[in-house]
Amino acid sequence: MSDKLVLVGCGNMGFAMLKGWLDAGILTPEQVTVVEPNDALRKRAATLGVNGLANASRIEDDLSPRIILIAVKPQVIRDVLPAYERFASDATFVSVVAGVKVALFEQFLGETAAIIRTIPNTPAAIGKGMIVTFRNMNVGDEDAEFVDVLLKTSGKVAAVDDEKLIDVATAVSGSGPAYVFHFIECLTEAAVVAGLERKTAEMLAMQTVYGAGVLAASSEDTPTKLREQVTSPKGTTAAALDVLMGHDKLKRLMIRAVFKAHQRAIELGTH
Incomplete structure (x- = not known):
């Protein structure tokens, strides 16, 4: 089986993934x-030695890619997909397009197309990401x-067996880096x-969170x-945690935050 891959879109995330594949061999x-x-x-992509094309019409019909990874902005996905229908009988399509459901890919590529939807987060650009995946029944x-x-x-990978859980992953690991930055x-x-x-x-805060x-x-x-190992009874950490953990303050706040992000992810989902 051919292990040829077509990367559609080579912005920061696509380029980082490409570099990761090549560096890892x-x-x-x-x-x-x-x-x-x-x-x-x-x-920029060509500096890594790969073949770079301006549009899909330039892909030779006999290329027969095993994987077509789509890494474009969600607003252009409807314009991009039709050009790849000709590969749908053989290739597995991998989406890193935010908010775009598998159903939309099937609409343009056919119901028998093999689709893997992923939600990576921004640390994936430095190989420290969290990527959650869902695949349709056509993927071997x-x-x-x-x-x-x-x-x-690009980081850790976890699979879910219900596409609705991608919206939960968006609220937790997709948006999560922003919670940590805040x-x-x-x-x-x-x-x-x-x-x-x-x-x-700034140095103390950043290094403490990193460490x-x-x-x-x-x-x-x-x-x-x-946490318990750091927390001496009646010590400084315990005094601070009384503020954060008293009446489950921080836990309740995080549950509310993730709930709001989850609801918004559902609202923004592209069908």
């Missing part, structure tokens, strides 16, 4: 064709496993109010256990 430049109408972005196990290998160069902002401001110079406050995240990800202990 999963694909060679000769196996990848990039379709990117923007001249500067196409030239072997191709799904190959796509997982490709996506894992926490860094708030912790920085608290440090400034307490007396630290802003540059120092805690790395520790949580690498430790065999649960986040609950790690």
